[in-house]
Amino acid sequence: MNKNTKVLALKYRPQIFDDLIGQEVVAETIINSIKSNKVPNAYLFTGIRGIGKTTIARIVAKSLNCLNGIENLCKENLCENCEAIAESRHIDVLEMDAASKTGVDDVRDLIEFSRYGPTSSKYKIFIIDEVHMLSKQAFNALLKTLEEPPEYLKFIFATTEIKKIPITVVSRCQRFDLSRIKSSELFDFIKKIKDKEKGNATDEALKLIVKISEGSVRDALSLLDRALLSLDGEKELDLSVAQKIFGYFDKSQLIEMFNLILKGDENKVIESYRNIYDQGVEPKIFINDFLEILYYFKNINSLTLESTNFSLNDEEFNQIKEISDNINNEVLILFWQFTIKTLSELDIVSNQHLSIEMFLLRLIHIKGFKPKDEDKVATEDLQDPKEKIETNIASKIMNKDTINQIKNxxxxxxxxxxxxxxxxxxxxxxxxxxxxxxxxxxxxxxxxxxxxxxxxxxxxxxxxxxxxxxxxxxxxxxxxxxxxxxxxxxxxxxxxxxxxxxxxxMSIKDKEKNEQKELIESTKKTDLHKMVMEYFPDAELIDVKLTRKNEDK
Incomplete structure (x- = not known):
């Protein structure tokens, strides 16, 4: 198959350890174990999707069976074994998808097949992807062979859910936890791929791809492939185009909306949200991005631009820092609580769009903030009565005080x-x-x-x-x-x-019952009760509660 017809995730799939990004420690450990001839009975690779679990499994299989040895592992001019393994057709390297073969009978067939030595290579290798999908009986059938396999037999497991694998299996494997790829490494990687593919994309658009991929190389390449295919001719993929393609909106819009909320401008806040909504942004995505912005407002002084994982550019970072200097932390925490509450409400309401608008209006009416540098008395003098009430309410909520409680x-x-x-x-x-x-x-x-x-x-x-x-x-x-x-x-x-x-x-409770009974009987003699019974003849008076005014009399 021509490489040019492949999707980017397959076209640029690592073939040797040097091609891997972000997993240097894992690669070095495996290489050293093979060089020292201390190869474990089973490898177990775990981590999120798209960070190289199955890819590393194949590279390990190549490293163990390459005709040129680990020192001269094939990269371009592949030997017979490496080429067959890369194309998943090597007779001694069996790849099994545990998601489709979960039963104990499948594992028994595997064990039966393991009784025969390799035909054309040094090791017979079983690669089992998504191994956590095997049944309990299948794992039990595998235990004995896994603990004491023949010298020529090696297992390589890959999984995204390590907790679903029995501890008895994990303890028989050499476990490697693959980490998410750092944003800077992933950015440099997809930038090189973009240049090789002669794509025309800005760094800001690539940073958005990195953010959406959440550390997954496969996701990043798939998104890049989709973005480059959506462009015609020499058109450049900039941030605004990428946001439309992937359904994301500019963070600066959210920062400006937050500023309008603090100013109390209802009309402009709603107008700003509707512009975001018209871009195709789902309410839940909006709320999650709003939470992210709140986090940055609260912790901006302890963050650097690099630590935001490309969520913010220079201008946005400085803008948040400037606005946050005039907001009390109590207000931001209160906003966070209301936002989390709204996120749970979205599953209840039928029109989530309207729920978001009401959420934004609620934030305006509970803001009650004051600049940090101003004196409390001066701030109260500047507030109109409505703002003073809102400030007091917000303060009461934060301090869990009782508001206007009526005592009996x-x-x-x-x-x-x-x-x-x-x-x-x-x-x-x-x-x-x-x-x-x-x-x-x-x-x-x-x-x-x-x-x-x-x-x-x-x-x-x-x-x-x-x-x-x-x-x-x-x-x-x-x-x-x-x-x-x-x-x-x-x-x-x-x-x-x-x-x-x-x-x-009488006991106190009996007294209360008698008093209540007498109160009911006396109430039945009133004109009000007679009038109610005329309209509702089937009604029955079961309780009477005195108001404070009547008790004083």
Whole structure:
């Protein structure tokens, strides 16, 4: 097959270790082991897609079986073995795709085939791609052969999901973790390929390809192939054309939109987003890019232009740095939280486009930022009332304070008693009534005691350091012991708790039920209830809640 008709990923596939990029340590280790004649029974290559797992497996097979030896490994004028291995037709080098042959019977056939020595080379080699796809039974069948194979037999495994391989298999292999290719190395590589192919593309367009490929050489070459094929004649592939081809938009648009959000310009923010949306950018891609920009705004002072992996150019980097100097970190963290929340909301709404617009408007209304160098008082004087409210709300959210909380009567009583207790010696509290005892249990977080006092205890008499009660059958057997211990702890005095044959008062819960029942009955006699029943004859009054105004009366 003519190389010129191949896609770039196949045309420029490495044939020897020197052709590899980004995997120098792995290559050097393997070469040294072959030179020292310390070849492991099995190699295991793991890493993301497109970084050379299967390619290295074939190079290892060539290195072991090349007629010229590892020192003079064939590169262009291939020997018989190297040529056959490169074309996947060597009789002693069997390549198997575990994704299509996952069963134990396939592995048994492999083991049976391994009983016979190589016919035309030094080693018989089994290359199993995506080995994690093998079944549990298949792995078990392979274990014994993998641990003690014949001297002529070698295994080479490749996988993207190392965690799915049983540890018993991993421990029998020499494992190599292939790293993502660094952005600078990948950029130099595809630039050389572009020049060989006589393509016309700017460095900014190539940097976008590097960013999208996420460290995968195959992805980068496939994207470059697609980009070069989309151009006619001498037309240049610049950043704007590449963004249209790959569905990405200019980061400077996002930075400008962020600036408009901080200024509170609703119309221009929405207009800016719609321009981005019209370029074919999906809402989820927009949100993820927005998160990336937020990260840069928050950490720009600790980053360099190179560490952004070509996500930003010089102008964008400096622009973010300038804007970030006037934004508080609390605002950026708050924006991050809202953006993450919106990302999860996109799967719920039917029109994601509208959801993004509402998200941007929400950011405008919760911004509440102030320049770092300005005095707080001066900033408040410059804000209009609406901005002051937004600032306060943002501050409350960040500090997890309660906003305009409405307290009921019982909460206020508890706060009053809590205030009284705080002004006294914590080990010398005076309890003057049964109700104060119940409230104190609540304040002290003794909820079990509080429950028993309210539900299962009937008060007969309450005096200083003495409580006389009656009780029902549900009272906890350790109630008296627990209550006495706590009273001694709280008041620094010993209390006498005695049981009485007298019935005593109703329990607090029973009182509440009776009061509620009486309230319902009295409400049924009102004109309002009669009028409601005329319109809704099947209605039933089951609860009445008094407003604060009625309780004060």
């Amino acid at each position: 009567v019982s909460q206020e009583k508890k706060m009053k008693l809590d205030s009284q207790i705080s002004t006294k010696n914590l080990n010398n509290i005076k309890i003057q009534s049964f109700n104060e005892l119940v409230e104190l249990c609540s304040i002290k977080k003794e909820m079990k005691l509080k429950y028993e006092l309210e539900k299962n205890v009937n008060l007969v008499k309450f005096e200083n350091c003495r409580i006389e009660i009656s009780f029902n059958d549900n009272l906890d057997k350790d109630f008296v012991k627990n209550l006495s211990t706590k009273l001694l702890e709280w008041t620094n005095e010993r209390w006498i708790i005695s049981f009485s044959k007298n019935q005593g008062e």
